[in-house]
Amino acid sequence: xxxxxxxxxxxxxxxxxxxxxxxxxxxxxxxxxxxxxxxxxxxxxxxxxxxxxxxxxxxxxxxxxxxxxxxxxxxxxxxxxxxxxxxxxxxxxxxxxxxxxxxxxxxxxxxxxxxxxxxxxxxx
Amino acid sequence: xxxxxxxxxxxxxxxxxxxxxxxxxxxxxxxxxxxxxxxxxxxxxxxxxxxxxxxxxxxxxxxxxxxxxxxxxxxxxxxxxxxxxxxxxxxxxxxxxxxxxxxxxxxxxxxxxxxxxxxxxxxxxxxxxxxxxxxxxxxxxxxxxxxxxxxxxxxxxxxxxxxxxxxxxxxxxxxxxxxxxxxxxxxxxxxxxxxxxxxxxxxxxxxxxxxxxxxxxxxxxxxxxxxxxxxxxxxxxxxxxxxxxxxxxxxxxxxxxxxxxxxxxxxxxxxxxxxxxxxxxxxxxxxxxxxxxxxxxxxxxxxxxxxxxxxxxxxxxxxxxxxxxxxxxxxxxxxxxxxxxxxxxxxxxxxxxxxxxxxxxxxxxxxxxxxxxxxxxxxxxxxxxxxxxxxxxxxxxxxxxxxxxxxxxxxxxxxxxxxxxxxxxxxxxxxxxxxxxxxxxxxxxxxxxxxxxxxxxxxxxxxxxxxxxxxxxxxxxxxxxxxxxxxxxxxxxxxxxxxxxxxxxxxxxxxxxxxxxxxxxxxxxxxxxxxxxxxxxxxxxxxxxxxxxxxxxxxxxxxxxxxxxxxxxxxxxxxxxxxxxxxxxxxxxxxxxxxxxxxxxxxxxxxxxxxxxxxxxxxxxxxxxxxxxxxxxxxxxxxxxxxxxxxxxxxxxxxxxxxxxxxxxxxxxxxxxxxxxxxxxxxxxxxxxxxxxxxxxxxxxxxxxxxxxxxxxxxxxxxxxxxxxxxxxxxx
Numbered sequence: 001x002x003x004x005x006x007x008x009x010x011x012x013x014x015x016x017x018x019x020x021x022x023x024x025x026x027x028x029x030x031x032x033x034x035x036x037x038x039x040x041x042x043x044x045x046x047x048x049x050x051x052x053x054x055x056x057x058x059x060x061x062x063x064x065x066x067x068x069x070x071x072x073x074x075x076x077x078x079x080x081x082x083x084x085x086x087x088x089x090x091x092x093x094x095x096x097x098x099x100x101x102x103x104x105x106x107x108x109x110x111x112x113x114x115x116x117x118x119x120x121x122x123x124x
Numbered sequence: 125x126x127x128x129x130x131x132x133x134x135x136x137x138x139x140x141x142x143x144x145x146x147x148x149x150x151x152x153x154x155x156x157x158x159x160x161x162x163x164x165x166x167x168x169x170x171x172x173x174x175x176x177x178x179x180x181x182x183x184x185x186x187x188x189x190x191x192x193x194x195x196x197x198x199x200x201x202x203x204x205x206x207x208x209x210x211x212x213x214x215x216x217x218x219x220x221x222x223x224x225x226x227x228x229x230x231x232x233x234x235x236x237x238x239x240x241x242x243x244x245x246x247x248x249x250x251x252x253x254x255x256x257x258x259x260x261x262x263x264x265x266x267x268x269x270x271x272x273x274x275x276x277x278x279x280x281x282x283x284x285x286x287x288x289x290x291x292x293x294x295x296x297x298x299x300x301x302x303x304x305x306x307x308x309x310x311x312x313x314x315x316x317x318x319x320x321x322x323x324x325x326x327x328x329x330x331x332x333x334x335x336x337x338x339x340x341x342x343x344x345x346x347x348x349x350x351x352x353x354x355x356x357x358x359x360x361x362x363x364x365x366x367x368x369x370x371x372x373x374x375x376x377x378x379x380x381x382x383x384x385x386x387x388x389x390x391x392x393x394x395x396x397x398x399x400x401x402x403x404x405x406x407x408x409x410x411x412x413x414x415x416x417x418x419x420x421x422x423x424x425x426x427x428x429x430x431x432x433x434x435x436x437x438x439x440x441x442x443x444x445x446x447x448x449x450x451x452x453x454x455x456x457x458x459x460x461x462x463x464x465x466x467x468x469x470x471x472x473x474x475x476x477x478x479x480x481x482x483x484x485x486x487x488x489x490x491x492x493x494x495x496x497x498x499x500x501x502x503x504x505x506x507x508x509x510x511x512x513x514x515x516x517x518x519x520x521x522x523x524x525x526x527x528x529x530x531x532x533x534x535x536x537x538x539x540x541x542x543x544x545x546x547x548x549x550x551x552x553x554x555x556x557x558x559x560x561x562x563x564x565x566x567x568x569x570x571x572x573x574x575x576x577x578x579x580x581x582x583x584x585x586x587x588x589x590x591x592x593x594x595x596x597x598x599x600x601x602x603x604x605x606x607x608x609x610x611x612x613x614x615x616x617x618x619x620x621x622x623x624x625x626x627x628x629x630x631x632x633x634x635x636x637x638x639x640x641x642x643x644x645x646x647x648x649x650x651x652x653x654x655x656x657x658x659x660x661x662x663x664x665x666x667x668x669x670x671x672x673x674x675x676x677x678x679x680x681x682x683x684x685x686x687x688x689x690x691x692x693x694x695x696x697x698x699x700x701x702x703x704x705x706x707x708x709x710x711x712x713x714x715x716x717x718x719x720x721x722x723x724x725x726x727x728x729x730x731x732x733x734x735x736x737x738x739x740x741x742x743x744x745x746x747x748x749x750x751x752x753x754x755x756x757x758x759x760x761x762x763x764x765x766x767x768x769x770x771x772x773x774x775x776x777x778x779x780x781x782x783x784x785x786x787x788x789x790x791x792x793x794x795x796x797x798x799x800x801x802x803x804x805x806x807x808x809x810x811x812x813x814x815x816x817x818x819x820x821x822x823x824x825x826x827x828x829x830x831x832x833x834x835x836x837x838x839x840x841x842x843x844x845x846x847x848x849x850x851x852x853x854x855x856x
Binding site: 004005008009012013015016019020022023024026039047048049050051053064071072073074075077080081082085086087089091092094097099113114115116117118 | 191265269441444
């Protein structure tokens with residue numbers, strides 16, 4: 001094995017570790033929902049992902065998520081909150097609100113139709 | 125929220141306002157001619173921070189269509205641009221096959237390649253912009269998606285190519301040729317795939333769009349004696365609504381006067397118009413045929429049957445079938461895993477591959493990135509579920525969620541409640557037999573007179589039967605109920621008794637020739653009652669709960685599906701067996717108390733059966749909940765029956781057949797899609813990585829990989845769309 005092979009092999013393995021760490025193991029930051037009046041309201045921007053993608057709310061209080069899709073790619077056109085039986089079509093550039101009241105604490109997913117864009121709703 | 129309530133009450137024309145946070149509702153009583161609903165809306169939004177929405181749904185089919193049309197144009201233009209550029213780039217990449225280019229000196233070729241580099245730059249930046257922007261945004265979320273794969277793949281190919289033609293010295297001999305063709309062709313193919321997929325996807329939500337489109341916009345309401353056209357959103361419970369021939373029924377209600385036949389096929393799938401008379405229920409969005417009638421609105425806004433149906437279908441379409449869980453887990457790790465596979469492929473080819481190994485390493489790594497398709501995997505289940513649930517709704521079958529759909533596929537035993545499910549649920553007079561001096565009408569007249577005082581449903585059937593024969597029913601006095609035996613009263617100076625065999629025995633009367641008739645009628649599942657006038661048996665009347673017209677056909681249909689059909693009833697064994705025999709059911713559970721139905725379902729489950737229970741949703745709620753699939757027979761406008769997994773709007777047993785058939789068809793489609801996309805990725809990725817190369821010398825060009833990737837997600841959506849053409853096998 002020549003030096004080129006060693007460099008490529010070691011480089012490749014390092015790159016693999018970086019990929020694994022970056023996408024799977026690095027900690028993600030959570031955004032806490034702003035409690036507004038009696039409704040816990042969060043604005044979520046949809047643009048290649050959900051910003052914020054971890055939303056913390058309190059249980060037994062109504063939650064409103066205002067989705068604003070800032071892209072036209074059809075991938076993100078539908079947002080689904082399967083655990084709450086909610087889904088919405090998001091026309092680009094329009095705010096679409098989804099309202100529901102999470103009764104039980106726990107972690108719930110929200111995602112696009114293909115499950116490529118994902119976000120997490122943490123109910124405390 | 126007292127502040128909001130106060131603010132609303134101060135508005136003109138508002139009588140009262142009550143906020144219910146749990147339901148997300150404000151109930152406002154108002155005087156229609158005085159109140160301004162737009163103002164009410166604005167006030168709610170300003171005071172509460174809540175947003176108001178229009179019933180029945182926020183989803184506008186037009187918005188989706190417009191967004192899709194716009195996106196399709198964008199995709200197609202970008203595809204066209206990339207495709208046009210791809211042609212010259214492709215030709216110059218294989219000069220050995222092109223007559224004029226073949227003979228050009230190497231120096232001139234290099235110049236052409238520089239032109240290729242410049243040509244493909246706008247392909248990357250314009251046509252492929254979405255991949256790079258998308259990949260970057262995903263990266264910001266510490267996520268990776270399809271965009272990441274395409275961006276890294278085409279980006280790497282372009283950068284390598286530019287380096288190869290700019291400083292060929294640093295590359296080993298034979299590796300200095302560019303891959304600009306890969307960049308242009310892959311981007312063009314993936315865009316084409318997305319455009320085709322988008323077009324196919326628009327069709328998947330057709331069913332729900334059709335449902336939403338059924339909602340009429342205005343209603344002709346009679347308020348304060350005046351007819352006025354108002355938007356349906358402003359209709360109130362209690363409004364008197366006029367429906368003329370050919371018009372749509374705007375909301376749900378009860379017919380007050382007039383009569384007509386109403387076409388309910390759009391909601392129930394039932395093709396024959398249904399007769400409506402005063403007291404009958406009409407459903408919003410159905411179409412009046414030739415008569416005119418007025419009805420009293422009972423459900424408006426989000427409570428109408430149509431709004432409930434739309435909501436249920438949308439919720440079901442957003443839900444997950446349990447089978448999807450595996451795809452979810454896989455797609456969560458898929459893209460980063462593919463990036464790692466691509467890196468390892470590069471390393472393996474570089475270390476162990478043939479010369480020029482750098483070229484092989486790059487080509488295989490790019491192929492891996494391009495061929496891996498998370499879209500097909502992610503779309504496989506939801507897209508079929510969407511089409512299947514929508515299709516079911518077209519035939520009056522409302523499936524609550526993906527789990528119910530999956531459970532319905534596995535059903536091997538269907539338990540049918542007798543009363544109201546197999547039968548109409550309302551006894552009618554079936555036979556009158558007279559002996560001696562009386563004729564049939566005379567016997568029936570007396571029997572009806574006695575039963576007029578009774579509250580028993582069998583009695584009501586006799587009275588109704590006499591009325592239908594237009595007999596004048598005399599009045600009765602001294603009415604006495606004989607518990608477990610019958611009833612007795614004085615009619616026109618005679619003592620008339622009506623009852624069963626036990627009553628005759630008690631009075632030591634012989635039924636004579638009528639005994640054989642009574643036995644025969646009982647064997648047919650009917651309830652015979654002897655008529656005794658002045659202590660002489662003079663005839664008998666029989667009533668029965670008639671079997672619904674299509675129950676027999678539906679039960680036959682279930683058997684064709686290979687499902688065992690079981691009838692459950694509180695009736696005595698003899699009647700139950702008779703009805704079971706008449707409709708073709710072999711296994712009859714008779715004399716079951718209402719409270720025991722759930723237990724019986726559990727017993728069947730203990731036999732290892734997957735049980736669907738079909739009942740009315742109210743009395744049978746525990747049994748519906750116990751069953752693997754609870755199917756509630758719809759009762760007019762009550763659609764969202766809590767205990768049920770599936771609601772059959774028609775009230776016909778054919779719905780059960782349809783539900784099982786569509787569930788099987790949809791799950792079959794989902795399985796095909798999941799299987800297909802798993803196979804595609806598990807075969808495609810290793811082949812692209814060159815695993816077959818050592819054995820058969822097979823290597824995929826990244827362009828073939830791009831075509832395969834584009835085809836895979838289009839295939840999944842197209843396959844799901846095949847369900848749109850689904851029809852119940854037994855369609856009338």
